[in-house]
């Protein structure tokens with residue numbers, strides 16, 4: 001690990017100020033991704049700005065229409081939230097299946113979303129549940145946020161402060177879990193909002209994406225049969241040591257159908 005200056009920000013304005021003045025700064029949330037990256041010398045920021053002691057960045061607010069999770073809320077807190085379990089159980093269930101207990105107690109929603117790891121679970125919730133990513137500067141719609149492999153719409157100096165999810169009529173998240181890390185080899189969030197349906201897929205491509213053919217089919221008929229013969233192209237999907245692009249395409253089809261089965265059985 002290279003040397004860096006450590007700063008404990010006292011509030012979001014303090015963190016933003018440090019981001020604006022340091023030479024090559026990085027925000028530190030749970031450190032679950034960032035610290036291994038530093039230890040492996042894959043990044044060498046001059047300054048780390050720790051968000052851990054900013055009280056305003058932690059907490060959950062639930063209304064009948066929205067669930068807002070502040071950026072530094074760990075996955076374990078979302079998983080254990082009785083309020084979330086009541087109105088949006090798919091989100092609590094997704095958070096409870098991230099990694100292992102250590103990762104769930106350290107890792108945060110803000111860090112996960114900012115990272116845009118292709119195999120991360122939260123991006124499927126953000127896109128599937130039509131969320132808004134709230135930053136210290138603006139609000140970004142889920143459909144505009146994830147741009148590619150580890151790439152988001154965040155500008156330098158921008159800090160995620162919260163993610164606001166829209167409460168659906170019903171939703172379910174289903175993942176084919178990597179047996180070692182827990183990351184999604186493929187994960188599918190199916191969410192119904194009245195007569196419209198959103199289907200978000202993580203793990204399969206360079207970043208989370210919506211499966212519009214599945215959305216159209218399920219908007220007409222919200223049944224497993226409607227997506228039983230879903231045509232999923234492997235053309236833009238990832239192939240790696242874990243499995244081929246063709247196998248991921250197969251998993252997308254199976255896991256969209258299984259999520260609908262879970263909601264309709």
Ligand SMILES: Cc1cc2nc3c(=O)[nH]c(=O)nc-3n(C[C@H](O)[C@H](O)[C@H](O)COP(=O)(O)OP(=O)(O)OC[C@H]3O[C@@H](n4cnc5c(N)ncnc54)[C@H](O)[C@@H]3O)c2cc1C
Nearest residue numbers: 029030031032033034099107108110111112121160182183
């Ligand atoms: C062994 C292991 C298993 C895992 N398994 C899973 C899994 O099954 N599913 C899954 O989804 N994830 C998994 N993860 C990822 C983990 O859950 C974290 O979400 C992820 O590592 C990032 O969150 P963090 O809070 O640790 O962020 P950090 O590592 O601290 O930061 C990550 C990046 O986000 C930036 N950042 C952090 N907070 C903000 C903010 N508020 N605004 C702007 N930028 C910010 C940082 O500067 C950094 O670039 C796993 C990680 C490990 C180590």
